[in-house]
Amino acid sequence: MKKCLFIVASLFIFSCATKEEVDLIVTNANIYTVDADFSKASGIAVKDGKFVAVGSSDDILKKYNAKKQLDATGKTIVPGLIDAHCHFYGLGQNQQVVDLVGTQSFEEVVERVLAFQKERPSNFIRGRGWDQNDWEVKEFPTKDKLDELFPDTPVALERVDGHAYLVNQKALDLAGITAKTETEGGEIVKENGEITGVLVDNPMGLVDKVVPEASLEQKIQALKDAEAISLDYGLTTVNDAGLPRDIIELIDSLQQAGELSIRVYAMVSNYPENLDYFLEKGIIKTEGLNVRSVKVYGDGALGSRGAALRAPYSDKHGHFGAMVTPVDQIEALAQRIAATDYQMNTHAIGDSANIVVLRAYDKALKGKTDRRWKVEHAQVISQSDFDYFKNGIIPSVQPTHATSDMYWAEDRLGEERIKGAYAYKDLLDKAGLVALGTDFPVEQVSPFLTFYAAVARQDVEQYPEGGFQMENALSREETLKGMTIWAAYSNFEEEEKGSIEPGKFADFVILSDDIMTIPSEEIPNVIAEQVFLGGVQKK
Incomplete structure (x- = not known):
């Protein structure tokens, strides 16, 4: 008997000794790997920040041993979610200004500004998030009330899309803006020859020049605030659509110091000093930071009627919107960037802006392969122009824009153009893939709202019945790919993230519900219960 017990014990010890030691084992999970076969699994093993095995729970437990083991109790696991177009640093900055998102009237905007200034007095009041399309009176506000309340304190309130300011007279004076100021690529809105206080697109830059610069401490706090919010929603990689050199370098230094862990795909803002530095330096790549693209603004936004259209706006006679970057400059930029290893990612909303960008890309990329240039938003496309996306150009789109704009978009575009x-x-x-994002803080951060908008094409009240233009809804598999492997591909990162496969970063999310099978109306309520980045739990 003792001999038998000795043999059993020896076999047990031998079995344990032959197992490979890893850092983390997760079992009993409902895993969507998003690999080439979109296969399922129930277990994973992680070592040194990467997946070393993916398969059945039994097979994982037979081959591996770890001090940290997690029973997922049947919960759904998906790859770490990627937001393919957002303003990560801008989200952090917004935590330090007046939150105007969701205001139902200009009166409510004023109330929030007053309350914020009382609680946190500032010598330059800033806010973001108003949208006149949500108000009963769907017209741009004017500066009169702000002039009355803040005659000696400059005020700049940014529209939700980031393409318009409402400023008071003090801010106009500091910026040197008068009724005679001339500008291209935007509009200084006037009524009866008088400035209303609304600035659309390029004129906003005149105000930006007089806004006090944030301190280093404020910049660091903004990045950390944005990371906390993003990780809470299961985002492990964010594509920031336009950053200056100092913020890119700050992100890198914080990551190297272990003070920032979220992975960032940083698009370089299209300013001469940025391009001169980064295009000469070449691609910058670490495990946490990827700098290999330039963000260009083609036109403005549809909500502020700044999007450049081929024919006039249906709800504003004779108004076409405007190119923020002139056509000749876009063409020259495309040629310059094509001569480097950098990617060109251009904001294009209106059909006129989109064809300008697509033609510039097509011309600059002749004879070049695998460049993966993106059209950010690709929001209004003429039927004859969709074929451009067959040529390796990637549409980077944000599904919640459809469900935010659907109430008034046809008014702007008309029944034919809206198609x-x-x-x-x-x-x-046409393209074979789409990269999906949110454009936060223009929209909410939640990737689950992105998923819902893509598949259901409804708002959270299930409006409209049957969905908005459902012929352009995506399947759930397509949507998950757009938020993981296709987004990774658009960043040249498909070999290191975007799916749960051996050798890739162990970035994954445990969800509260099976997002692939629950009723669509329940998708917005999904929660990222646990978030792992490089095998380390962040939530």
Whole structure:
């Protein structure tokens, strides 16, 4: 008997000794790997920040041993979510200004500004998030009330899309803006020859020049605030659509010091000093930071009527919007960037802006392969222009824009032009993939709202019945790919993230519900219960 017990004990010790030691084992999970076969698994093993095995729980437990083991109790696991277009640093900055998102009237805007200034007095009041399309009176506000309340304190309140300011007279004076100021690529809105206080696109830069610069401590806090919010929603990689050199270098230094862990795909803002530095330096790549693209603004936004259209706005006679970057400059930039290893990512909303960008890309990329240049938003496309996306150009789109704009978009575009707007399925059919993001803080951070908008094409009240232009809805598999492997591919990172496969970063999220099977109306309520980045739990 003692001999038998000795043999059993020896076999047990031998079995344990032959198992490979790893850092983390997760079992009993409902894993969507998003690999080439979109296969399922129930267990994973992680070592040194990467997946070393993916398969059945039994097979994982037979081959591996870890001090940290997690029973997922049947919960759904997906790859770490990637936001393919957002303003990560801008989200952090917004935590330090007046929050105007969701205001239902200009009166409510004023109330929030007053309350914020009382609680946190500032010598330059800033806010963001108003949207006149949400108000009963869907017209741009004017500066009169702000002039009355803050005659000696400059005020700059940014529209939700980031393409318009409402400023008071003090801010106009500091910026040197008068009724005679001339500008291109935007509008200084006037009524009866008098400035209303609304600045659309390029004129906003005149105000930006007089806004006090944030301190280093404030910049660091903004990045940390943005990281906390993003990780809470299961985002492990964020594509920041336009950053200056100092913020890119600050992100790198914080990551190297272990003070910032979220992975950042940083698009370089299109300013001469940025391009001169980064294009000469070449691609910068670490495990946490990827700098290999330039963000260019083609036109403005549809909500502020700054998007450049081929024919006039249906709800504003004779108004076409405007190119923020002139056509000749976009063409020259495309040629310059094509001569480097950098990617060109251009904001294009209106059909006129989109064709300008697509033609510039097509010309600059002749004879070049695998450049993966992106059209950011690709929001309104003429039917004859969709074929450009067959040529390796990637549409980077934000599904919640469709469900935010659907109430008034047809008013702007008309019943024919709207057919080529928010056409995600049409874009997918031509390009073979779509990269999905939110454009936060223009929209909410939640990737689950992105998922819901893509598949259901409804708001959270299930409006409209049957969905908005459902012929352009995406399937759940397509949507998850757009938020993981396709987004990673658009960043040249598909070999290191975007799916749960051996050798890739162990970035994954445990969800509260099976997002692939629950009723669509329940998708917005999904929660990222646990978030792992490089095998380390962040939530």
